[in-house]
Amino acid sequence: MSDRSDALARAASAPRTALICGISGQDGAYLARELLSRGYRVVGTSRDAQVGSFHNLVRLGIRGQVELASMASNDFRSVLQVLARHEPHEVYHLAGQSSVGLSFEQPVETLESIALSTLNLLEAIRFLGRPIRYYSAGSSECFGDNGDAASNENTPFRPRSPYAVAKAAAFWQVANYREAYGLFACSGILFNHESPLRPERFVTQKIVRTACRNAAGSAETLHLGNLEIHRDWGWAPEYVHAMWLMLQQPTPQDFVIATGVTYPLADFVAETFQCLGLDWRQHVISDPSLMRPTDLRISRADPALAASVLGWRATSHMPDVVRAMVGAALETKPE
Numbered sequence: 001m002s003d004r005s006d007a008l009a010r011a012a013s014a015p016r017t018a019l020i021c022g023i024s025g026q027d028g029a030y031l032a033r034e035l036l037s038r039g040y041r042v043v044g045t046s047r048d049a050q051v052g053s054f055h056n057l058v059r060l061g062i063r064g065q066v067e068l069a070s071m072a073s074n075d076f077r078s079v080l081q082v083l084a085r086h087e088p089h090e091v092y093h094l095a096g097q098s099s100v101g102l103s104f105e106q107p108v109e110t111l112e113s114i115a116l117s118t119l120n121l122l123e124a125i126r127f128l129g130r131p132i133r134y135y136s137a138g139s140s141e142c143f144g145d146n147g148d149a150a151s152n153e154n155t156p157f158r159p160r161s162p163y164a165v166a167k168a169a170a171f172w173q174v175a176n177y178r179e180a181y182g183l184f185a186c187s188g189i190l191f192n193h194e195s196p197l198r199p200e201r202f203v204t205q206k207i208v209r210t211a212c213r214n215a216a217g218s219a220e221t222l223h224l225g226n227l228e229i230h231r232d233w234g235w236a237p238e239y240v241h242a243m244w245l246m247l248q249q250p251t252p253q254d255f256v257i258a259t260g261v262t263y264p265l266a267d268f269v270a271e272t273f274q275c276l277g278l279d280w281r282q283h284v285i286s287d288p289s290l291m292r293p294t295d296l297r298i299s300r301a302d303p304a305l306a307a308s309v310l311g312w313r314a315t316s317h318m319p320d321v322v323r324a325m326v327g328a329a330l331e332t333k334p335e
Contacts, residue, residue, distance in 0.1 A: 017041045019088035021073060021121070022095030023066065026197040027137065029056035031092060031240040036065050038244075043086045045071040045095070056197045073117035080124040083132070090247050092135045093121055096166070099201060100141060101292060103163035114166035115173065122177040122185060131184070133247040136174045138187035139167040140232070140258070140299055150302035152256055153189070160294040175254070184252045188243055191258035191301045194321050195236035196328030203265075204233070207272050208325045214283050215276040222283055225290035227266040230298040234259045235316035235324070245310045258301030259314040271322045 018035050022028045023044025032042050042065070046052045049068035057063040069086065072078040073095055083091070096114035097103060103110040118136055125132045143151040144158030159165045171187050178185045198205040203224065210222040234257075242257045273280035306312045316324075 015039050015041045016089045017043060017086060018090045018092060019083070019086055020044045020092045020094065021071070021117070022093070022137075023068075024052060024054050024056060025094060025098065026056065026195055026236055027193075027240055027243075028092075028094045029060055029062075029197060030195065030237045031094070031243060032057065032066055033060050033062050034237070034240050034244060036062055041067070043067045043069055043088065045069050045073070045082060047072055059197065073120060074112055076120045076123065079117075079120045080127060083121075083124050083128060087130070088132060090133045090135070091121060091125065092137075092243060092247075093118060094137045096137075097163070100161050100163045102201075103161055103166070104293060107162035110162045111166045111169070114163075115169040118170040118173050122173060122183065125183060125185075126177065126181050133252075134174070134183060134185040135243050135247055136170055136185065136187045137243075138171050138189040138254070139164065140189060140191040140256075140301065141296070142168045142171060142189065143299070145296045145298065146300065148298060148300065150260070150300045151189075152302040153254055153305055160296060161292070171254075178252055184247075186246050186252040187254045188239075188246055189254065189256045190239055191232040191234065191256070191299065193234040193236045193239040193257075194325060196325055196332070197236070198325075204268065204321075204325065207269055208322070208329050211272045211276055211278065211280075211283070212326065212329045214273075214278060221285055222269075223285060223287040223290060224265070224269070225287065225292065226295055227269065227284075227286050228264055228297070229295060230262045230264050230300070231268075232258045232260070232262045232299055232301045233268065233318045233321050234314045235321050238314055238316060242306060242310060242312045245312055249309070253309065255306045255310065256301055256303050257306055257312070258303045259317050260301055260303050261317050262298065262300045263318045268318060268322060271319050272326060275323055275326045 049070040071082045097110040141164035142157040194204045
């Protein structure tokens with residue numbers, strides 16, 4: 001066999017490499033586990049990989065199987081160097097400021113961490129000229145308040161928070177690079193998806209952790225904002241599978257990823273306390289100071305395209321998610 005044939009054979013048998021930007025978060029950790037189970041070489045980025053704890057990777061038992069690289073996603077040179085060094089086949093961009101509430105306090109940081117980082121990654125891929133497939137984490141927040149209508153891939157964006165504005169900008173950057181430069185680039189417009197890896201600054205984990213403390217004897221009161229907002233809550237490990245499926249298609253396309261079932265926040269609260277044998281009304285108050293300036297009243301999804309093209313359907317709905325999060329919280333020490 002010739003040297004060229006040997007090289008081709010080695011390349012064909014080598015594992016595919018995936019670069020996950022934002023590997024320390026909920027979705028990044030679950031995606032890393034998914035890709036490792038499929039035989040990928042997984043490289044994860046962090047601003048300073050030498051000092052990060054990567055608690056979620058440790059919790060999933062995969063910390064030692066992931067390569068880590070330091071990358072400042074708002075610095076084009078840093079992004080280009082990491083892509084050139086690790087030569088990924090697939091790039092998953094899950095990094096950036098992820099809190100809608102915090103975005104009202106840090107609008108500039110939010111826009112830079114989401115929109116500028118997206119632009120740097122897309123431009124680095126274009127510059128390298130390699131057939132890299134790119135996934136961008138979009139958000140249902142981009143749709144804004146669409147009333148009772150279910151949002152799909154053709155629904156216009158009406159962002160109502162700095163976070164949503166940043167995500168909308170990133171979405172259109174991806175679409176532009178796909179159409180103008182022929183990149184395999186797509187966005188997953190994900191509705192709310194939860195897991196035990198959520199930090200307590202997210203309302204779902206705040207509800208679960210407080211309820212568990214109440215069940216253990218704490219007399220603390222859970223302060224929440226508007227209990228009448230409606231959301232579509234799914235299970236994060238299922239949603240990262242959809243991300244992977246999107247990059248396995250013959251052509252790039254954007255998809256809404258959701259369960260298709262919407263519940264009021266009050267139902268999430270009631271389900272959580274019921275799992276612990278408690279009446280939520282004795283432990284929860286609606287605090288006007290926690291209401292966001294432009295909170296969305298209803299968030300409803302139509303994930304039919306993902307079902308028909310990707311063959312993806314959510315199997316876990318809000319009550320299943322609550323039970324899993326409560327069970328995990330009871331088994332682990334509070335963070």
